[in-house]
Amino acid sequence: MADDIYILGIKMTKFGKHPDKDTVDLASEAAMAALADGGVTMKDMGVLAAGCLMGGGGIGQQIQKQIGQTGIPVFNVSNACATGATALRTAIMAIKAGECDMGLAVGVEKLAGAGLLGAGGRAKSDKKEWTPSGRYGAVTGTDGRIGTDAMPGTFAQVGMEYGHKYGGASFELFAKISEKNHAHSTLNPLAAYTKRMTLEEIMNDVMIAYPNTRSMCSANCDGAAAAVVVSGSKLKTMSLEQQRRAIKVSASVLTSDPWQEACQVLPDVNTLTKVAAKQAYEQAGVGPEDLDLVELHDCFATAELVHYDNLGLCEEGGAVDFFNSGATWRDGRTPVNVSGGLESKGHPIAATGIANIWEVCHHLRGEAGDRQIEGAKVGLAHVIGLGSACGIHILEKSALG
Amino acid sequence: MTAQIPLVDYLVLGDAPHLQANECTSCGARYFDRRNACAGCFGTEFRKVDVPTEGEVRAFTIVTFAAPGVPVPFVAAVVDCNGTSVRGNLINVDPDPEHVSLGMKVRLATYSLGLDDNGVEAVGFGFEPA
Numbered sequence: 001m002a003d004d005i006y007i008l009g010i011k012m013t014k015f016g017k018h019p020d021k022d023t024v025d026l027a028s029e030a031a032m033a034a035l036a037d038g039g040v041t042m043k044d045m046g047v048l049a050a051g052c053l054m055g056g057g058g059i060g061q062q063i064q065k066q067i068g069q070t071g072i073p074v075f076n077v078s079n080a081c082a083t084g085a086t087a088l089r090t091a092i093m094a095i096k097a098g099e100c101d102m103g104l105a106v107g108v109e110k111l112a113g114a115g116l117l118g119a120g121g122r123a124k125s126d127k128k129e130w131t132p133s134g135r136y137g138a139v140t141g142t143d144g145r146i147g148t149d150a151m152p153g154t155f156a157q158v159g160m161e162y163g164h165k166y167g168g169a170s171f172e173l174f175a176k177i178s179e180k181n182h183a184h185s186t187l188n189p190l191a192a193y194t195k196r197m198t199l200e201e202i203m204n205d206v207m208i209a210y211p212n213t214r215s216m217c218s219a220n221c222d223g224a225a226a227a228v229v230v231s232g233s234k235l236k237t238m239s240l241e242q243q244r245r246a247i248k249v250s251a252s253v254l255t256s257d258p259w260q261e262a263c264q265v266l267p268d269v270n271t272l273t274k275v276a277a278k279q280a281y282e283q284a285g286v287g288p289e290d291l292d293l294v295e296l297h298d299c300f301a302t303a304e305l306v307h308y309d310n311l312g313l314c315e316e317g318g319a320v321d322f323f324n325s326g327a328t329w330r331d332g333r334t335p336v337n338v339s340g341g342l343e344s345k346g347h348p349i350a351a352t353g354i355a356n357i358w359e360v361c362h363h364l365r366g367e368a369g370d371r372q373i374e375g376a377k378v379g380l381a382h383v384i385g386l387g388s389a390c391g392i393h394i395l396e397k398s399a400l401g
Numbered sequence: 402m403t404a405q406i407p408l409v410d411y412l413v414l415g416d417a418p419h420l421q422a423n424e425c426t427s428c429g430a431r432y433f434d435r436r437n438a439c440a441g442c443f444g445t446e447f448r449k450v451d452v453p454t455e456g457e458v459r460a461f462t463i464v465t466f467a468a469p470g471v472p473v474p475f476v477a478a479v480v481d482c483n484g485t486s487v488r489g490n491l492i493n494v495d496p497d498p499e500h501v502s503l504g505m506k507v508r509l510a511t512y513s514l515g516l517d518d519n520g521v522e523a524v525g526f527g528f529e530p531a
């Protein structure tokens with residue numbers, strides 16, 4: 001049987017604007033802090049997996065040059081918004097395969113000031129001549145003519161589709177989800193935005209793609225996060241303090257879209273999340289009712305709603321009632337995005353899939369200060385990268401803690 | 402008569418404009434783009450099928466902020482055309498939540514995208530209230 005896997009050290013940088021630092025600086029800061037948090041050095045690492053979606057290739061080797069070149073294998077990964085989770089999963093797989101007993105995963109992005117993601121026209125030629133090209137034989141750009149390519153509108157439709165199927169999903173409901181996350185962010189000093197917003201402020205903010213206003217969209221910002229993972233057998237040889245703070249990775253799952261009717265018309269973020277959740281609960285031997293907190297991929301307020309259902313936090317079709325019951329506020333039955341979520345903590349793409357794990361670990365270690373969820377023992381972190389990739393990790397407090 | 406070209410090759414122009422899908426002959430999965438093999442069953446044979454021109458709005462968004470060069474506002478939607486999901490804009494309707502709703506009945510409509518330097522007219526499609 002494969003060995004257990006633990007998070008030994010983990011850190012995220014402050015999310016926000018870092019004009020004086022490049023991606024390598026931010027990644028190195030997170031990586032060195034994660035190593036120090038675990039009480040280890042680059043000399044102990046057997047593998048490095050790293051991602052920076054918008055950067056060029058080779059971020060892993062660039063980081064090594066700043067924090068230590070030891071000749072270990074480097075995997076540069078790219079998996080949309082699931083890039084960070086994919087880096088972590090890659091390091092975990094190397095350990096599970098028995099190739100090493102410790103590894104480092106890093107995700108970093110610089111996005112402050114970036115515009116709309118996903119949208120892109122094509123360059124216009126000087127002479128105007130309708131010429132079909134591409135797999136749809138399009139004679140000009142289709143963004144805006146045949147639906148939207150941009151993320152806010154894509155995820156708006158994901159939420160609206162859920163509302164059509166089950167009812168009860170109004171503009172106001174989606175805005176209330178955002179209100180919760182912005183309220184949660186006031187307790188997170190590392191969040192990009194920590195301002196509480198009223199429902200009116202959120203609903204009257206600039207409309208981006210109905211029903212998502214600007215404050216209901218994930219915040220583009222800079223940031224990095226890194227994690228050191230270790231095998232259970234190696235951890236047993238380490239100090240009691242390291243063992244006490246280590247967090248068990250009781251499930252690590254990555255899925256892609258199984259084919260569904262319509263999944264290529266509107267991305268289906270539901271099926272692969274449901275499949276990943278089922279696998280994760282089976283691997284971990286826990287159910288949604290055991291979760292003390294959840295960090296899920298609220299890239300837009302409209303997305304958070306559907307993932308309550310996809311992750312099994314509520315009954316099928318019951319996400320609206322579940323939210324209205326107050327369950328996902330930090331004092332509720334299943335606190336969701338107590339970090340402030342992507343809408344206020346921010347979404348430096350490749351960092352997100354490790355930063356959400358840092359948030360959960362922070363609570364399981366009892367180190368979350370003012371926003372500590374008391375007595376948290378089990379948590380889940382979820383990301384979706386459109387295209388699609390879904391990463392889910394279930395984390396458990398050390399038995400020694 | 403002006404020569405016409407469709408915005409995308411799956412839009413069939415003429416007296417009764419409609420969309421045409423590539424249907425997998427083994428499992429019936431439908432695709433609007435060219436496929437090397439079926440994503441559902443890995444089959445490699447496809448036939449052209451006409452998609453119904455009437456349907457129901459299953460999801461929509463009103464986009465008011467888009468990439469440079471993309472005119473706003475516009476309504477992006479997923480229309481269920483009797484079991485085939487189609488991506489398209491809702492057109493000939495005011496782009497606000499009072500005039501667009503989930504479940505509304507719509508039908509295919511075409512419009513001109515203008516002439517190129519050779520005098521060829523490109524024709525796009527959308528869905529209008531039925």
Ligand SMILES: [Zn+2]
Binds near residue numbers: 427429430439440441
């Ligand atoms: Zn097929």
